Amino acid sequence: MEYVTLGSTGLKISRLVVGGAHIGDGLDQEATAAVVAAAWDIGVNAIYTADYYSGGAAETIIGKVIAPCRDDIVLMTRVGMPVSGLSHPEYSSAPTRRRERDQWLMRRGIPPTSFGLSRKNIMRAVEDSLRRLGTDYIDVYEVHVWDVETPLEETLNAMNDLVVQGKVRYLGVGSGATEGWRLYKALWCSWKKDYARFESVQAHYNLLDRSSERDPFPAAADAGIGVLAFNSLAGGLLSGLKDFSTKPRMLPDGGLLEQYTETYWKPSHISYAQRLNALAARLDRTPVDLAQGWVFAQPAVTAIRTNPTHPSQLALQARAVDNPLSSAELEALATL
Secondary structure, eight states: OOEEEOTTSOOEEESEEEEOTTBTTTBOHHHHHHHHHHHHHTTOOEEEOOTTGGGGHHHHHHHHHHGGGGGGSEEEEEESSOOSSOOHHHHHTSOSSHHHHHHHHHTTTOOGGGSSSOHHHHHHHHHHHHHHHTOSOEEEEEEEEOOTTSOHHHHHHHHHHHHHHTSEEEEEEEEEOOOHHHHHHHHHHHHHHTOOOEEEEEEEOBTTBOGGGTTTHHHHHHHTOEEEEEOTTGGGTTSOOSOOSSOOSBOTTSOBGGGTHHHHOSHHHHHHHHHHHHHHHHTTOOHHHHHHHHHHHSTTOOEEEEOOSSTHHHHHHHHHHHSOOOHHHHHHHHTO
């Protein structure tokens, strides 16, 4: 396993970061323990979760699983989303306008002060996460989405206080907060106020979706911020599926197909996946080798966030780190 520093810090993380929203909802504690043990065996030292995953159950499970080696783990979690018993499809059906959504959630017992990036919610949420995780500090605390109704200075001041208090070591930006201009606005504010700054940003990135090359990669590179790429296997479509005629509920990398059907399950992408499978066979590689190896080869990418659902998947994904693609293989992918 290869290790890299995160952003401008001295924090070393493995190039594979393991976790996922399916923990607590698909993977129980025993199954999660098996995945984490396999990850540890191949050298993964970074585990991620979020407070709202499975209504908080994911943090509870992760906390129990990593307890024996907590201080050797780089633990990442997120704040900003409602922590409730609502399933992902239920929450996705909420109104998009904030006022209507607040009312919609309140009718379901989720008050508007229980999510977002206000000082009130951040201070409450971190204590809840620490309790569920069974630890007294979080290594990387990420804002999940920007809260446009809360002044940025309020959010940054609260996050900085957590660092000063020792409850959080470093700050990051989650998958719903990747706009480069907002990132730079936050960095400028942190510099002006002498606050701890964001050191990482998540970015949706794979062979089928390279939009992150426009934003936020340039901003992250210029500011020296680490990029944690996710969905590197396009929801599992690039993981070596043999049968594309039916739509399985769960794909090999743990991605729930319902979340990716509209984005990836289309003829042009399926055709690309089939060509990737054929190229992998010619090169004596696996499709995972090629798909994740290509992401690892991009200079902007610090590490990949992955969502294994079975220990056997870790060895397959570790090969993309341990056996990087050659220039010839990268050229073959470029013309695929």
